[in-house]
Amino acid sequence: MTEHPLNAVAAAERIGIHRRTLSRWLQSEGTSFKRIADEARFGVAKQLLADTNMSLAEISAALGFSEPAAFTHAFRRWTGTTPSSWREKLLEVERPCSSERTDGTRLPQRHRSRNRGRNRAGLINVQARSGKA
Structure with a gap:
């Protein structure tokens, strides 16, 4: 966030x-x-937990908490769970949809050809669409 956290007076x-x-x-x-x-801190916390590999201590410091335990306490108040549990659950949900493996390598993408059912000139092949060969 910032070096000097914003307060009501500022x-x-x-x-x-x-x-x-x-x-x-x-x-x-x-x-x-x-x-x-x-609310702003909570939004940033969720984004950092979801989109980065920052440790809880790094996130805690970035959000201006005095220590990681204070961040964990606030996050539990906001969500009813700990930041690490929230991140784990998020990863479990995203894993099946992700194009990356747990070892960091990418899974092959399956792309449908835009020219499916079209000839070389890009015209629709009537025989291919009707199932006739």
């Missing part, structure tokens, strides 16, 4: 309003800066 200053005004606006919308920040 966010209010960035948009040119007082922190209390920001809090009132967010409260009128039924939310808070903390809730929005947590």
Whole structure:
């Protein structure tokens, strides 16, 4: 994320309003800066868990948590499961659909020819479509 995590005061200053005004606006919308920040952290956490091989410690640091245990605690609060379990389940779901093997090599792709049923000139072969040879 950033070297200096964004807080409510900094966010209010960035948009040119007082922190209390920001809090009132967010409260009128039924939310808070903390809730929005947590949602953003959760979104980034899911993306990093799904799309990278970063360790939990690296993800924890990137999200600005004081230690990996704090990240695990927050993730469990968000999802009811640990980040490592969530990542494992995600990999189990994606594995059958993936074009990569567990050893990192790619599986052969099966492509249908765009010219199936067409002759060399690209015209539709009526005999091929009707099943007549």
